[in-house]
Amino acid sequence: MDDSRSLLLDTAGRLFAELRETPDDADTAWRRVAELGLPLALVDEAHGGFDLPVADALAVVRLAGQYALAAPLGEALLANRLLAEAGADIAAGRPTLAVADPHSPLTLNREGDRWRVHGRLPAAPWVEHAEVVVTIARHDRQNRLLLLDPDSLAATPGTNLADQPRTDLTLDLDLDNHRVRELPETLGAEWLFESGALLRCQEIAGALATVLDMTVQYAGERVQFGKPIARQQAIQQQLAVLATQAAIAAGAADMAVDAFHDPRRHALIAAAKARCGEAAGQALAIAHQVHGAIGMTREYRLNLYSRRLWSWRDEFGSERYWQARLGEQVLARGADGLWPFITELGSSTEGARQ
């Protein structure tokens, strides 16, 4: 790991560790994270960011998952990147993003000298806490970033099962020109959905690393029948399986991160999110089994991770969703295209490493 990356991760890690003591205080977490400038991690220098390699910036998101950070750092990071790409002022404070269901995209039309947008943005994260909500729509073969004012939106607040704010937005409104900005051809609504899935992969990988740590530690401390349960071979074997799931989730998330700039990112992120989601379920089943009843309590910290993981595996496309998308591509290539498909995706393109 090179110096700037480890410096960033050390600094962020120290802050996240401190914030871990108040896991429900999202406001403080937002503020402290913004003070460090972390929401700018994916923005280039010209727009006030750090010019970090994508992999380093996204490593912070994994770290946030590892510490169950109360603020939606990943969403902010991505939202700021889009604002910068669209030439808009980046929101140093609290930007968030929202995505339409890939099957029912927003409609965007020109009406006089304004824009009219129509559609739904289900389960938009952290809208009530945000200064601006960004999303992507397409009009006349041009991707556009929409800058929505949270106060002007018809919103049905709710939460995911981890109590993280998720709001259903129904859009039927006029937007001024400065709120509708051109984006490059590659950055469409699908790109945003994939990128959201990528964030969740990173968070899942981070959270599973902690779940493994906690569970191994707990098994070493919990004594039954006169010895730590970690000494029981049945428990050791289960912990080994938990480790394999944490490892494959990390590998799959790495694959998604490397695909950030890759033109074939759809298939790579599909595979990663499907695999991470599955790993989350399997790993948690073991973590809870090993913890026994204490793991079922609100007070014990495991639920901070397990409830997030159970939510994250559903968000930005569940296993079922991404498996179907990937399976569609594999089946389209046919039996003899399977292996070439797998190997092509495993080798980098020029763009993938920027």
Place this chain on the structure above:
Amino acid sequence: MIDLSFPTPPESQQAESFREQVRDFLATELAGRTPLQRVESWMGFDAGFSRRLGEQGWIGLTWPKQYGGSERSALERYVLLEELLAAGAPVAAHWIADRQSGPLLLRYGTEAQKQAILPRITRGECFFCIGMSEPDSGSDLAAARTYAEPVDDGFIVNGTKLWTTYGHKAHYMVLFCRTSRDHEDRHGGTSQLLIDLTLPGITIRPIHDLSGAHHFNEVVFENVQVPRDALIGEMGDGWNQVLSELAFERSGPDRFLSTLWVLIELIRTLQGRDDDQSRIAVGRIAAHLMSLRRLSRSVAGMLQRGENPTLQAAIVKDLGALLEQEIPDIARQLVDTGRADAAHRDFFQVLHYAVQQVPAFSLRGGTREILRGIIARGLGLR
């Protein structure tokens, strides 16, 4: 934090262009082979094929030129192996020598052993088998009883090796045995010998597997006189040598591609069907394959750099065996196997072959429980 990191797999343009070369060669070589022949994967034995592979310089690909190798990178070797497996090439004849015995000799063998054996391996003329398991020594390898009694001019070997894959077609065995009568010293009293299987006193008997095929053998040693220069590495260092030998074979593409041809024929069978169930199931397997291949390539990179990824290799093998074993089950969910359809004959043949092989995937090369024990040790639990 427990460190389970798998570094980014190295990229090599050279390896990717080599891939094309391998594909071209295999397209001609394997033309006309049926799916049933291809699903045999690394159990398919064809000495002629191995010789032709050797002519390409593709056995011992990474070994020094002085021993007949091609001095190419570990990444190119990875590409070669996965292309051979994915194409269903009959690699069994040279597989063990190339993957396990040759590297062992390179590392621990005497100069004379290397010069005598390695060039022949690379030409595809010299095949090996592994003499580890015994009737009373499976997972507990250190319980091996076969005894090579040190005498003036060498050893006298007595004992029985079991499950010796292709022992009946191999020229040599790497024998793991005791060389000390001190049975208290379970590890220190062991050594490895290079056994010429034509020596008097060696009897090789077939054991048919449950499908009726003959690859397993029982190899009995009765007062076999083995010369002193058959010792591989150090006397008494057998245990350490055998462990390093095993670590090298635990993370390769052979640990998750064994049933790739079931998936290929499944996809062929599903053509024209337009349903979510197929898409989801096939997409799930693809997601597993892609993720696991990344981890496996990452381990290849670690090996290339001379690191010792015991834990990571065990993780890849454990996940790989699960995937290989699951593919036939998933295929059975998608195709009504109660009604064998003549149009899908290849699929059923491949499936029936695989169903009979999959139990072995979590036994050979270290059982699932043993691997998970290794992972647990990596977690600091034992």
